[in-house]
Amino acid sequence: MDLTLHVWRQKGPQDKGKLETYPAKNVSPDMSFLEMLDEINDGLIRQGKDPIAFDHDCREGICGMCSSVVNGRPHGKQEKTTVCQLHMRQYNDGDEIFIEPWRAKAFPVQKDLIVDRTSLDVIMQAGGYVSCHTGGVADANALLIPKPVADYAMDAAECIGCGACIAACPNSSAMLFTSAKVAQLAALPQGKAEARERVQAMSQAILDEGFGNCTNHYECEAACPKGISVKFIAKLNREYLKSMIPTSTIA
Amino acid sequence: MNLFTSTVGRKILMAVTGLCLVGFVSVHLLGNLSVFAGADGINAYAKHLHDLGPLVWIFRLVMLGLFAVHITFGVLLYLENRAATPDSYAVQKSLVTTFSAKTMVFTGLIILAFLLYHLLHFTVQVTNPEISAQNLPLDAAMRPDVFTMVVMSFQKVFIALVYIIAMIALLLHLSHGISSWVQTIGLSTGPSQDKVTAIGKILAIVYGLAYIAIPLFILARILK
Numbered sequence: 310m311d312l313t314l315h316v317w318r319q320k321g322p323q324d325k326g327k328l329e330t331y332p333a334k335n336v337s338p339d340m341s342f343l344e345m346l347d348e349i350n351d352g353l354i355r356q357g358k359d360p361i362a363f364d365h366d367c368r369e370g371i372c373g374m375c376s377s378v379v380n381g382r383p384h385g386k387q388e389k390t391t392v393c394q395l396h397m398r399q400y401n402d403g404d405e406i407f408i409e410p411w412r413a414k415a416f417p418v419q420k421d422l423i424v425d426r427t428s429l430d431v432i433m434q435a436g437g438y439v440s441c442h443t444g445g446v447a448d449a450n451a452l453l454i455p456k457p458v459a460d461y462a463m464d465a466a467e468c469i470g471c472g473a474c475i476a477a478c479p480n481s482s483a484m485l486f487t488s489a490k491v492a493q494l495a496a497l498p499q500g501k502a503e504a505r506e507r508v509q510a511m512s513q514a515i516l517d518e519g520f521g522n523c524t525n526h527y528e529c530e531a532a533c534p535k536g537i538s539v540k541f542i543a544k545l546n547r548e549y550l551k552s553m554i555p556t557s558t559i560a
Numbered sequence: 561m562n563l564f565t566s567t568v569g570r571k572i573l574m575a576v577t578g579l580c581l582v583g584f585v586s587v588h589l590l591g592n593l594s595v596f597a598g599a600d601g602i603n604a605y606a607k608h609l610h611d612l613g614p615l616v617w618i619f620r621l622v623m624l625g626l627f628a629v630h631i632t633f634g635v636l637l638y639l640e641n642r643a644a645t646p647d648s649y650a651v652q653k654s655l656v657t658t659f660s661a662k663t664m665v666f667t668g669l670i671i672l673a674f675l676l677y678h679l680l681h682f683t684v685q686v687t688n689p690e691i692s693a694q695n696l697p698l699d700a701a702m703r704p705d706v707f708t709m710v711v712m713s714f715q716k717v718f719i720a721l722v723y724i725i726a727m728i729a730l731l732l733h734l735s736h737g738i739s740s741w742v743q744t745i746g747l748s749t750g751p752s753q754d755k756v757t758a759i760g761k762i763l764a765i766v767y768g769l770a771y772i773a774i775p776l777f778i779l780a781r782i783l784k
Contacts, residue, residue, distance in 0.1 A: 315650070328650055381653030407651040414644050477655065479662060480641035484567075512568045521644030522567045522637050524664065525740040531655035539743065540750030547746030549568040 310336050310402035314349065316361055317409045319418050322425075326418065328407070338398035342385060343368060343375065345397055346408075362421040370394040370534065373469030376476070377422050378409045383473035383532045391471065391534040411472050413481035415519040426472050428518035432483060433470075435514035436507035437490040439499045458496050465493035467535040477532030480521030485529035487511050488545035489537050495548050505552040508545060570633050575744035577630040578737050584623060585730070589770055596783065599707035603699050606706040631672060638665040660732040661740075667733040674726035681713070688713060714778035723775040731768025735761045 312333040319326030350360035366374035370391040379385035385395040416424040468489040494500025563569040594601035685692035691712040693704040714720045739760025777783040
């Protein structure tokens, strides 16, 4: 099939950038979206032009590196799929495809489709961990965690940190990303000890890093390649309310 | 304090003040519907309200506080969120969000503008003094004739339209606001959220249509 691509090209962080049009000829429906871009880049390199820069790593949909908004939707039109796992069979001959980077103040464009997602690491560093010594490997089932709780924590832990939730959010809020970690750790006994400090510090980091506020649009859940539910945001809100009760009244 | 500075704290503030305002909208609606019982209904209701004396002023001050917090943080959130999204996409697609969710600040400001007009119109009674209850003769039971003021006001197409448009804005505002409250306060648990959203929208439509019925029925001369 033949396609027309409109790709965001930006030389560097300071460059203004603009959409450029590239024809994509003889695209195989079996190609992944990134393989299709590889072919375009091959052609560009042969012509002595600068190839399109885009993030990618595992190409298995689990690493969270790939990050493009395709026709106005993060990771393209297939639900619960990263753009590396999106295949060209989803498109028809003659389609026009717009490919843009994540857009948010907290995600400055580095080059073309690559954005700097350090801000997500900063949120994680604010409290997305358990700081106790874990010692040696514990015996299986030494720490009893009910299966539904383990499942709940696992659902939250599925977040791959790609940033599609922020790219989709009209407010560029990182609430779904943050809530997935807050909910995962607050559900488990290892994480409960620091639940108060974690939810306070991580939600503060959202604003400090220049992300917006969550106003319950739920675009994040719809765009998430891992289907992280907004119920984790409700959980974060609950954890936040709990953290506002002074410790002296609890202990 | 965290409640006023943190992103979640302010979200909770918006939700709690919003819920209180929904409570006000509910009570106000019930009072208004007494207009359908004719002059005896709404005039008696208005007299009872005024006879509460200092309680009225306490209530007004609480309302002022609620509105001040809700509006200040609503506008602040809008400005911050705008600043967080400096560049827009060439192709922009909404996946699940709604028109009402995207226009909260605008419907909110329309309601604020309406509120000011509404107070000048029916409370201070300066916009149409010729048909204000203060200048109309008392009714048969010697009460201020609110009923005649309301009916004569809404027989004017312009005034009726202002009220109808403002109530459409309220309907839109509530259709995001009511269900949003449940999520913000942390009560939703995923699968229930769809039902909560549906109930919120239905309630918003009920509120909106019930409020709109008053100017509409008077304008159509069904209620006179």
